[in-house]
Amino acid sequence: MVDLRAAVAAVVDPEIRVVTIDDLGILRSVEQDPATGRVTVTITPTYTGCPAMDVIRADIRHALTAAGHPDVEVRTVHSPAWSTDWISDAGRAKLAAAGIAPPPPAGGTGRAVVPLTLAVRCPHCGAPETEQVSRFGSTACKALWRCRSCREPFDHVKAL
Amino acid sequence: MSDLFEFVLRLGDDALVAAQRLAEWTSRAPEMEEDVALANIALDQLGAARLLLSYAGELEGAGRDEDALAYLRGDREFRNCLLVELPNGDFAVTMAKLFLLAAYQRIRYDRLVTSTDERLAAIAAKARKESAYHVDHAALWVRRLGDGTEESHRRMQAAVDEVWPYTHELFTTDESAARLAEQGVAAAPSTLRDEWLGAVEPVLATATLTRPADGWAPGGGREGVHTEHLSYLLAEMQVLHRAHPGARW
Structure with a gap:
């Protein structure tokens, strides 16, 4: 087994x-x-x-x-619905090592009156000065971001 | 036809036709990022449509699967609202349609999470999170264009004015929908409108747009009476499956 x-x-x-x-x-x-x-x-x-x-x-x-x-x-199965909180710590570490910023804790989007934006750290240089380029990226689960410090673009797994 | 089959078909057809319309933007959006965004939103809609139409096929019990329902029905058998079949128009019209539709879908799925029908509740729990993202995205563009240049404001206002009448159909409760509401399966459409207005009006206000007055309320989609636009959309969507039934690759 x-x-x-x-x-x-x-x-x-x-x-x-x-x-x-x-x-x-x-x-x-x-x-x-x-x-x-x-x-x-x-x-x-x-x-x-x-x-x-x-x-x-x-x-x-x-x-x-x-x-x-x-x-x-x-x-x-669709229930319970998948959320980015299901990604394991090991998975997050692997994503970051591959230049993909892992997602923040889910629950911050959607219903909030004032959307809370947590800093996304650049997976290349670690700088917190980053910005979203596009809300949608190369796959359904990612958005496109860019680092204002090292200037590198990177994928970011969207919180869901 | 059971009320539940009818309801799931309406929900699934809304998502399917919206997906097909949004996909028409692929390679034609005003910028690369938006091309990717619209394709992704279309994919989400298609994902929801597949789950819903599969379920509808099971409820009907006549051996029709998601493909049979999507590709082998004529326009009079589709139960989508007219809003989703309207042509894309310019980018402002597409965003107005998406914003008003996604705001409705989010509330619809939100309420369905507590449905007495477990399968619907599970599908809704999945789809509502995606809908919330669609609302955010479309609202961003409505604000950006509405509160943008004189030209973008003019076109965004014209777009909202053009599609607003078609939103009334989303909140029309017929006998079938009323019976489902009594059983606790799905809230009556008319009970969703206040919450929808509460989500839509503040965005229009920050976008410096005037909320259109309620008046003309075209309908018929839920009974299979559609605009002339749907059959053209279906012709393109269904041509391959009808020419090569059961084709796979």
Whole structure:
């Protein structure tokens, strides 16, 4: 059972290839039916329209087949809804190391009367003097930012 | 047709048609960042549409999946509001439409989180966070253009004036919607308007725009009576699936 979980947890995110689906909190559970041997993997999308989900499902099947378990069912659940708080500390560290600023704690957007903006540190030089260039970035879960200190642009995982 | 099927279809068709319209901006937006933004918002709408139409297909129980509902229905079978099928117009019209729609969707999904229907509640809990982001984004442009140059102000005001009448349909409660409200499945549309106005009016005010007077209120979308624009949109959206049924890649 530990092996199965580890095999699935090692599947990397197709769009942000420095983190795994486990780091991002996309992987919810891995269970095996002791009678039939069938493995049921439960995942949840970051965004409803995330185009990476089909690739993730295929990669999970591939990983388990390679581990000797070809009988796989991948289930997708939407509740409880994914938020950036599901990204693990290890995942955050990997994102930052790859030049992607990890998200601040979720809950700051949307309903607030006065939106609270926390400083986003530049993942390249660490300076807090940064600014948003675009609210949307290269994937559904990221925004485009730029550092005013070292002048480098960088991706920032949006709080959700 | 059950009331729940009807309701989920309306919600799903709103999102699907909005996604298709927004996607028309891809490669045509005024700047690269906005191109990416509109494509992302379209993708969010499409994501919600897929969940809702899949659920609608299950409720109907006639073997239709999300693809059958999206690609194999004629315009008279679509239940979206007229607002989402209107042509994009200039950028101001697109932003006016998106702002007024997203503000409604956010409140609609917010209320659905406590629905007695668990599946709807789960979809809404996911979609409302994305809607909140759409509202923020569109409000930014409404303010920027409204409180911008003389020309941008003129066009933003004209855009809001043009689409405002179509928002009334969002808050019209028919018999089917009233029955669902009684069952605690979904709040009656008419009960959402005050909250919607509370979200919309302050943005229009800071954008130095005049809130249009209520008057003409075109409708019919919820019963399948649409403007001439929908069938053209569907023709483009459905052509591949109809030419090659079941095509995959």
